[in-house]
Amino acid sequence: MNLFVNQTITIYQLKVQGIQNSSVMQIGSAGMIRPVSNLYNTGAYTGAAPPISPPLPQTVQLPAPS
Numbered sequence: 001m002n003l004f005v006n007q008t009i010t011i012y013q014l015k016v017q018g019i020q021n022s023s024v025m026q027i028g029s030a031g032m033i034r035p036v037s038n039l040y041n042t043g044a045y046t047g048a049a050p051p052i053s054p055p056l057p058q059t060v061q062l063p064a065p066s
Contacts, residue, residue: 015059 009028
């Protein structure tokens with residue numbers, strides 16, 4: 001049996017408290033989400049990454065729908 005879902009989603013403001021490795025953020029519907037986490041050190045790094053500058057905003061303001 002095939003199930004088709006049509007939906008309209010309007011988001012005025014989206015606040016994400018935190019995203020980490022292997023996180024999944026879903027808006028809407030999906031048949032099945034298969035989590036996959038692959039971590040590769042292709043640059044042969046040996047230390048931690050430097051902090052980002054400037055810090056990312058905590059709240060993302062989305063434009064109004066047209």
